[in-house]
Amino acid sequence: MQEFVWLIPLLPLLSAIFLMVFSLKLPPTIVAFLGTGSVGLSALLTCNLTWKFLQNPDLITTTLWTWIKVGELNANVGFHIDGLTIVMMMIITCVGFLIHLFSCEFMEDDTSYSRYFAYLNMFVSAMLVLVMSDNLLLLYLGWEGVGVCSYLLVGFWYQHSGNGYAARKAFIVTRIGDTAMMLGLLILFTELRTLDMQSLAASAQARWQTGDFMPTLACLLLLAGAAGKSAQFPLQTWLPDAMAGPTPVSALIHAATMVTAGVYLIARMHGLFTLSPQAMTVIAFIGVGTALMAAFSAAVQTDIKRILAYSTISQIGYMFLALGVGAWTAAVFHLMTHAFFKALLFLGSGAIIHCLHHEHDIFKMGGLWKRMPIAFASFLIGSSALAALPFTSGFYSKDLILLSAYQLEEFGPILWAGGLLGALVTALYSFRLVFVVFFGQIQTLPDKENGWRIGLPLFILCILSLIGGYFSLPLNNLFPMERNGHPAAWVEMVSIATPLLGVIVAYVLFIKSPSHIPRSLISPHENKLSRILYSGWKLDEIYDRLFVSPYTRSTSILLNEPVDKLYNAVVLINQKLNAWLSYSQSGRMRWYMVSIAVGFIVLLGIAITIPKGFS
Amino acid sequence: MQELAVPLNHVLFVSTLLFTIGMLGLMIRRNIIFILMSLEVMLNASALAFIAAGAHWGQADGQVIFLLILSIAAAEVAVGLGLVLQIQKRFKTLDMDDANRMRG
Numbered sequence: 001m002q003e004f005v006w007l008i009p010l011l012p013l014l015s016a017i018f019l020m021v022f023s024l025k026l027p028p029t030i031v032a033f034l035g036t037g038s039v040g041l042s043a044l045l046t047c048n049l050t051w052k053f054l055q056n057p058d059l060i061t062t063t064l065w066t067w068i069k070v071g072e073l074n075a076n077v078g079f080h081i082d083g084l085t086i087v088m089m090m091i092i093t094c095v096g097f098l099i100h101l102f103s104c105e106f107m108e109d110d111t112s113y114s115r116y117f118a119y120l121n122m123f124v125s126a127m128l129v130l131v132m133s134d135n136l137l138l139l140y141l142g143w144e145g146v147g148v149c150s151y152l153l154v155g156f157w158y159q160h161s162g163n164g165y166a167a168r169k170a171f172i173v174t175r176i177g178d179t180a181m182m183l184g185l186l187i188l189f190t191e192l193r194t195l196d197m198q199s200l201a202a203s204a205q206a207r208w209q210t211g212d213f214m215p216t217l218a219c220l221l222l223l224a225g226a227a228g229k230s231a232q233f234p235l236q237t238w239l240p241d242a243m244a245g246p247t248p249v250s251a252l253i254h255a256a257t258m259v260t261a262g263v264y265l266i267a268r269m270h271g272l273f274t275l276s277p278q279a280m281t282v283i284a285f286i287g288v289g290t291a292l293m294a295a296f297s298a299a300v301q302t303d304i305k306r307i308l309a310y311s312t313i314s315q316i317g318y319m320f321l322a323l324g325v326g327a328w329t330a331a332v333f334h335l336m337t338h339a340f341f342k343a344l345l346f347l348g349s350g351a352i353i354h355c356l357h358h359e360h361d362i363f364k365m366g367g368l369w370k371r372m373p374i375a376f377a378s379f380l381i382g383s384s385a386l387a388a389l390p391f392t393s394g395f396y397s398k399d400l401i402l403l404s405a406y407q408l409e410e411f412g413p414i415l416w417a418g419g420l421l422g423a424l425v426t427a428l429y430s431f432r433l434v435f436v437v438f439f440g441q442i443q444t445l446p447d448k449e450n451g452w453r454i455g456l457p458l459f460i461l462c463i464l465s466l467i468g469g470y471f472s473l474p475l476n477n478l479f480p481m482e483r484n485g486h487p488a489a490w491v492e493m494v495s496i497a498t499p500l501l502g503v504i505v506a507y508v509l510f511i512k513s514p515s516h517i518p519r520s521l522i523s524p525h526e527n528k529l530s531r532i533l534y535s536g537w538k539l540d541e542i543y544d545r546l547f548v549s550p551y552t553r554s555t556s557i558l559l560n561e562p563v564d565k566l567y568n569a570v571v572l573i574n575q576k577l578n579a580w581l582s583y584s585q586s587g588r589m590r591w592y593m594v595s596i597a598v599g600f601i602v603l604l605g606i607a608i609t610i611p612k613g614f615s
Numbered sequence: 616m617q618e619l620a621v622p623l624n625h626v627l628f629v630s631t632l633l634f635t636i637g638m639l640g641l642m643i644r645r646n647i648i649f650i651l652m653s654l655e656v657m658l659n660a661s662a663l664a665f666i667a668a669g670a671h672w673g674q675a676d677g678q679v680i681f682l683l684i685l686s687i688a689a690a691e692v693a694v695g696l697g698l699v700l701q702i703q704k705r706f707k708t709l710d711m712d713d714a715n716r717m718r719g
Contacts, residue, residue: 163681238667332673401658433624585717585718586713586715586718587715587716587717587718588709588715588718589641589650589711589712589714589715590641590643590712592643593638593642594642597638597642
């Protein structure tokens with residue numbers, strides 16, 4: 001089995017290349033079969049690999065060939081598979097397969113069917129390379145690969161210029177983080193002379209003391225890369241706009257897999273990050289801050305996909321919080337459960353959007369629970385898991401994060417309280433979504449039924465979202481010792497009760513007495529605070545003022561090439577002079593003669609009038 | 616030093632006069648034959664100045680330069696007349712103002 005590991009990322013890549021080359025000549029059924037089948041086959045191989053791994057948990061390392069060898073830099077194309085990789089691969093291939101299946105029906109009417117599947121397959125392939133690679137350079141290749149695919153898929157409907165703008169924004173904002181990450185990699189290489197993940201942690205621990213400056217710098221640069229990819233403060237602005245892409249893309253890339261790459265990176269480099277408690281504190285505070293900011297923003301959004309986008313940002317914030325407090329397993333656990341329930345929510349919203357003439361505004365939906373029972377069930381389960389209601393998958397992972405945060409010595413209770421407030425708001429907005437969309441008056445009638453290819457992925461994801469909390473991850477001995485103590489009983493009780501309180505508040509507001517809903521929760525333009533929240537804390541506007549408009553202003557000045565003006569003036573003067581002098585070249589002999597005579601007389605006159613001293 | 620029969624200034628005045636006449640001829644005349652003749656006049660004016668100056672200072676250089684100018688004038692006439700023939704052949708005229716193809 002070990003020898004066939006490389007087939008897992010290769011199959012989607014081959015399919016992607018095939019679909020790109022023959023895109024115009026293939027009937028949709030074959031496109032769907034190829035696109036979904038290749039990922040399905042990868043999923044089967046991954047399941048087989050996981051089965052072997054669970055029985056005999058050995059590390060699997062294969063080196064295919066040497067990619068780059070310059071001086072001391074020796075980057076292999078090689079795969080290193082341990083428990084963390086197995087978890088990520090299972091999420092990518094299995095959730096990816098379900099989303100491909102969903103896309104078969106969702107994108108049926110689109111004219112660029114094969115282009116869509118080509119990009120989606122390429123994404124799966126790049127993401128697999130990212131998680132499977134055994135050195136940071138190959139990881140970076142996958143990292144950029146998923147960035148490109150994200151760009152292509154966000155701007156998939158490029159005919160609308162707004163989508164192109166969103167795609168560029170997603171690409172450029174993540175690029176800022178990627179550049180910082182590249183710098184981090186360069187620092188690591190110049191200091192440690194290796195980019196291999198296994199030897200990197202060991203040589204870092206041998207070379208640096210805990211709390212040194214260099215590891216902190218490297219960690220912060222890597223963190224910037226992770227924050228860009230995972231849409232954390234201050235680089236989170238691209239994710240809500242990235243919802244311009246097709247909904248299954250949002251489910252796969254902007255909820256389940258790509259945006260969690262930053263979490264994966266930090267978890268993978270935990271040996272380095274433990275050397276820098278400062279960086280860990282920064283991660284924890286970024287996490288809890290982003291979780292809170294995004295949760296409040298989600299509470300006032302009206303676009304169903306933007307609610308889910310902000311909720312994704314918020315949930316990844318929880319993962320960062322877990323990483324920051326050293327609860328590595330909890331972070332990866334939440335990554336997995338989040339992949340299940342957020343993919344479920346996105347696909348559920350896709351099912352609704354698909355049937356409601358591409359309506360995105362939740363206040364134009366309503367009363368759908370009878371009409372679309374499958375979507376209702378998925379939203380109910382997904383939102384419960386998102387809100388961390390007891391016995392759903394999200395409950396176990398989020399509870400683990402909050403309790404781990406509470407036990408941190410220094411800032412524990414603050415982080416815990418922040419996370420708890422976030423959990424309250426999360427429960428509020430997720431059930432606001434459910435109550436507004438599925439209860440109350442019917443606003444828009446669905447115009448078509450969803451088929452089995454939409455229903456089946458939703459059903460499977462529903463089950464996964466429910467039982468995902470009982471999976472035990474094969475992460476033993478991978479991460480350093482984590483805190484295992486139990487905090488006081490009241491802490492646990494409060495952690496459990498808070499989401500329930502949020503649900504009750506949402507119920508009272510949106511079902512019981514809909515006439516008393518605060519206006520700001522319905523129409524976010526009502527007052528100043530909700531306007532700020534609606535715009536994502538005005539970050540877009542601030543960045544616009546700080547970076548975008550100075551840039552566009554300077555480019556508009558440079559558009560007319562002001563420096564060239566100088567050289568153009570020289571040219572212009574020469575041309576005028578030439579025209580003038582060539583006019584004097586009249587071709588008339590006598591005129592020349594007169595000129596010579598006059599010139600001679602003038603020169604003579606000058607020579608005479610010059611005072612003696614000068615000559 | 617033997618004094619000249621005519622003062623140097625007078626000779627130089629005649630030379631300048633001749634030169635100016637030649638120059639005016641160049642400026643005013645349109646016929647190419649006359650232009651050539653005016654050139655000859657100007658050359659001879661300068662030659663006269665050399666002779667007079669040479670005689671005045673008792674140096675042979677003036678006469679040497681006169682011989683040089685004489686040969687230059689002969690060569691110039693040979694080339695000039697050749698050009699005149701060509702111009703007559705091409706433009707069917709000897710008017711210099713019509714032969715103004717080389718203008719800017």
